[in-house]
Amino acid sequence: xxxxxxxxxxxxxxxxxxxxxxxxxxxxxxxxxxxxxxxxxxxxxxxxxxxxxxxxxxxxxxxxxxxxxxxxxxxxxxxxxxxxxxxxxxxxxxxxxxxxxxxxxx
Amino acid sequence: xxxxxxxxxxxxxxxxxxxxxxxxxxxxxxxxxxxxxxxxxxxxxxxxxxxxxxxxxxxxxxxxxxxxxxxxxxxxxxxxxxxxxxxxxxxxxxxxxxxxxxxxxxxxxxxxxxxxxxxxxxxxxxxxxxxxxxxxxxxxxxxxxxxxxxxxxxxxxxxxxxxxxxxxxxxxxxxxxxxxxxxxxxxxxxxxxxxxxxxxxxxxxxxxxxxxxxxxxxxxxxxxxxxxxxxxxxxxxxxxxxxxxxxxxxxxxxxxxxxxxxxxxxxxxxxxxxxxxxxxxxxxxxxxxxxxxxxxxxxxxxxxxxxxxxxxxxxxxxxxxxxxxxxxxxxxxxxxxxxxxxxxxxxxxxxxxxxxxxxxxxxxxxxxxxxxxxxxxxxxxxxxxxxxxxxxxxxxxxxxxxxxxxxxxxxxxxxxxxxxxxxxxxxxxxxxxxxxxxxxxxxxxxxxxxxxxxxxxxxxxxxxxxxxxxxxxxxxxxxxxxxxxxxxxxxxxxxxxxxxxxxxxxxxxxxxxxxxxxxxxxxxxxxxxxxxxxxxxxxxxxxxxxxxxxxxxxxxxxxxxxxxxxxxxxxxxxxxxxxxxxxxxxxxxxxxxxxxxxxxxxxxxxxxxxxxxxxxxxxxxxxxxxxxxxxxxxxxxxxxxxxxxxxxxxxxxxxxxxxxxxxxx
Numbered sequence: 035x036x037x038x039x040x041x042x043x044x045x046x047x048x049x050x051x052x053x054x055x056x057x058x059x060x061x062x063x064x065x066x067x068x069x070x071x072x073x074x075x076x077x078x079x080x081x082x083x084x085x086x087x088x089x090x091x092x093x094x095x096x097x098x099x100x101x102x103x104x105x106x107x108x109x110x111x112x113x114x115x116x117x118x119x120x121x122x123x124x125x126x127x128x129x130x131x132x133x134x135x136x137x138x139x140x
Numbered sequence: 141x142x143x144x145x146x147x148x149x150x151x152x153x154x155x156x157x158x159x160x161x162x163x164x165x166x167x168x169x170x171x172x173x174x175x176x177x178x179x180x181x182x183x184x185x186x187x188x189x190x191x192x193x194x195x196x197x198x199x200x201x202x203x204x205x206x207x208x209x210x211x212x213x214x215x216x217x218x219x220x221x222x223x224x225x226x227x228x229x230x231x232x233x234x235x236x237x238x239x240x241x242x243x244x245x246x247x248x249x250x251x252x253x254x255x256x257x258x259x260x261x262x263x264x265x266x267x268x269x270x271x272x273x274x275x276x277x278x279x280x281x282x283x284x285x286x287x288x289x290x291x292x293x294x295x296x297x298x299x300x301x302x303x304x305x306x307x308x309x310x311x312x313x314x315x316x317x318x319x320x321x322x323x324x325x326x327x328x329x330x331x332x333x334x335x336x337x338x339x340x341x342x343x344x345x346x347x348x349x350x351x352x353x354x355x356x357x358x359x360x361x362x363x364x365x366x367x368x369x370x371x372x373x374x375x376x377x378x379x380x381x382x383x384x385x386x387x388x389x390x391x392x393x394x395x396x397x398x399x400x401x402x403x404x405x406x407x408x409x410x411x412x413x414x415x416x417x418x419x420x421x422x423x424x425x426x427x428x429x430x431x432x433x434x435x436x437x438x439x440x441x442x443x444x445x446x447x448x449x450x451x452x453x454x455x456x457x458x459x460x461x462x463x464x465x466x467x468x469x470x471x472x473x474x475x476x477x478x479x480x481x482x483x484x485x486x487x488x489x490x491x492x493x494x495x496x497x498x499x500x501x502x503x504x505x506x507x508x509x510x511x512x513x514x515x516x517x518x519x520x521x522x523x524x525x526x527x528x529x530x531x532x533x534x535x536x537x538x539x540x541x542x543x544x545x546x547x548x549x550x551x552x553x554x555x556x557x558x559x560x561x562x563x564x565x566x567x568x569x570x571x572x573x574x575x576x577x578x579x580x581x582x583x584x585x586x587x588x589x590x591x592x593x594x595x596x597x598x599x600x601x602x603x604x605x606x607x608x609x610x611x612x613x614x615x616x617x618x619x620x621x622x623x624x625x626x627x628x629x630x631x632x633x634x635x636x637x638x639x640x641x642x643x644x645x646x647x648x649x650x651x652x653x654x655x656x657x658x659x660x661x662x663x664x665x666x667x668x669x670x671x672x673x674x675x676x677x678x679x680x681x682x683x684x685x686x687x688x689x690x691x692x693x694x695x696x697x698x699x700x701x702x703x704x705x706x707x708x709x710x711x712x713x714x715x716x717x718x719x720x721x722x723x724x725x726x727x728x729x730x731x732x733x734x735x736x737x738x739x740x741x742x743x744x745x746x747x748x749x750x751x752x753x754x755x756x757x758x759x760x761x762x763x764x765x766x767x768x769x770x771x772x773x774x775x776x777x778x779x780x781x782x783x784x785x786x787x788x789x790x791x792x793x794x795x796x797x798x799x800x801x802x803x804x805x
Contacts (some may be wrong), residue, residue, distance in 0.1 A: 132763040
């Protein structure tokens with residue numbers, strides 16, 4: 035098999051990344067629980083990370099891998115802040131349904 | 141030769157006084173305010189005197205003067221930093237001291253200082269004491285700047301500045317509606333004149349390329365009618381524009397209307413600004429730019445006609461006024477007309493002579509009137525005065541000197557100056573005879589209304605029951621006495637010596653004094669005419685006091701015309717002010733502002749709020765709908781980019797997108 039000799043082709047990684055990203059988008063759009071929405075965001079971020087690493091490997095460019103670290107760091111920070119917000123919202127509103135958190139609506 | 145006169149200190153000292161009193165005045169004790177307010181003009185006066193002494197040493201042949209270096213006029217002082225330089229145009233803050241500005245400065249600072257002293261007594265009980273003195277010092281700052289200016293633009297700065305000071309001081313009692321309105325009127329009417337002055341400045345710049353007086357004069361002298369730009373039409377237009385400026389500041393026809401209303405200000409202000417100094421700025425300006433007027437005969441004739449017409453016109457109004465200050469205001473306009481008349485017959489030194497004597501006797505008249513008003517507790521209506529001769533002896537005697545002076549009796553000051561003007565007019569061709577006659581008629585009217593004022597105020601019985609007139613404090617009496625002495629002696633210098641002194645600045649006096657007989661005859665005629673005016677006043681206002689009322693009743697139309705000042709204010713109101721207001725309110729206010737501009741604003745606001753109403757539907761507050769829009773938009777952008785890259789056939793989407801991603805390498 036060719037991938038045993040040449041490794042996995044780039045397109046496979048990208049396909050996997052696209053699938054993961056789409057799953058993240060769909061999850062984001064259809065889920066009501068804010069924690070699930072949050073996890074969907076993480077899924078999208080990691081799908082992007084995957085394509086970064088794949089491209090970096092393909093083009094022998096280290097920049098892409100460095101970007102991954104940035105994304106991870108931002109994701110970690112976002113998780114910390116986001117979870118704090120979620121806890122604060124839950125304490126006040128006693129709900130985690132995103133549809134119910136709409137005080138800013140006109 | 142190298143002795144510095146420190147001209148820049150002459151304006152700046154009053155300016156320092158203005159700043160100190162203006163900023164700290166309300167927190168300082170009254171004596172300190174007075175001290176600062178008096179010290180500034182006094183030091184300026186001392187500097188001017190010093191300059192006069194130093195320059196006259198050089199003029200006289202003085203062998204034993206020793207270490208004192210002589211100063212030669214004109215003496216120029218220029219600020220080391222230029223004001224501005226645009227292309228070939230350089231304008232500096234330059235001060236020039238020559239014979240003309242020296243004489244003017246002596247009057248401005250000298251009379252100004254006396255009026256400052258008077259103000260200490262007159263304004264003693266006023267609320268805004270420090271404000272008053274700071275404005276008065278500010279006026280002196282701008283006035284001395286105007287006088288010392290070495291170029292037209294610096295003069296314009298002073299010109300506008302005195303207008304500002306005048307506005308502030310007319311409206312000194314700004315709580316009074318009429319005072320505030322009078323201040324605005326003065327300011328706005330002066331704007332019309334300043335418009336002319338500005339156009340004149342621009343034309344000067346366009347035709348000469350410089351604004352310095354001496355350079356313009358030199359260019360005119362070296363181009364004897366060879367350069368068409370420097371002769372004929374352009375010069376006439378420039379001079380007429382300058383004349384418009386002068387009529388505004390000096391209250392001549394047709395812009396005189398602000399001066400009578402300016403009497404709303406405190407009386408010392410009327411004396412200083414609206415009689416002795418500021419209103420003579422127009423005369424000074426014409427004398428300063430005489431080299432232009434000399435070459436523009438049409439403009440010069442216009443000056444003479446304006447002057448003569450104003451002199452007669454204002455004098456007739458003065459006959460029928462009952463407010464003591466208004467009589468003096470019309471008298472001032474009339475006397476300024478004399479000065480313009482003198483300028484118009486190219487007798488600039490006669491104009492300056494009359495300017496100086498007028499500064500003395502008119503300041504005296506105003507200050508004495510102020511003393512009367514002070515004694516009457518603010519009453520200005522002469523019909524309620526009378527019999528004040530015994531109650532106010534100092535005021536009475538000084539006023540008497542002033543009245544006899546302005547009427548033109550020898551050997552008082554105005555006799556000489558008025559005589560010089562009338563003589564200069566008489567020897568100026570056929571047209572000059574008419575001017576002379578108008579001047580003579582005015583002289584009689586002047587004597588008439590001044591003696592009318594004198595009789596109504598000081599003779600007969602006091603016509604108000606519950607007032608107890610009292611003589612003013614010494615700070616008011618001392619300036620009266622000094623000014624009375626000056627009014628007596630001020631003319632003794634004589635037109636010959638003054639004109640020869642002023643000759644380097646304003647050119648030679650045109651009148652030749654060879655026809656001594658003619659001069660004598662004219663003098664006798666002028667004195668007889670003044671005497672006639674006195675006799676009429678004596679008859680009507682002392683011996684038969686019921687006659688004026690009968691006369692007014694017999695000729696109601698004529699009397700009302702005079703008493704209502706020829707309805708000029710009403711006419712201006714109907715012809716200019718009302719239409720302007722109507723245009724402003726209806727055309728500009730309703731149609732342009734509310735209709736067009738407001739309509740556009742409403743339209744824009746309507747579009748914005750309508751768009752907002754539509755767009756706010758996106759703001760559902762539903763997080764997932766936001767996310768869906770985001771995803772849709774991202775997809776749209778992605779599709780667009782791929783389309784633009786020509787990747788839509790999708791033959792090899794992967795490699796294409798690889799190219800796309802790798803484009804950064």
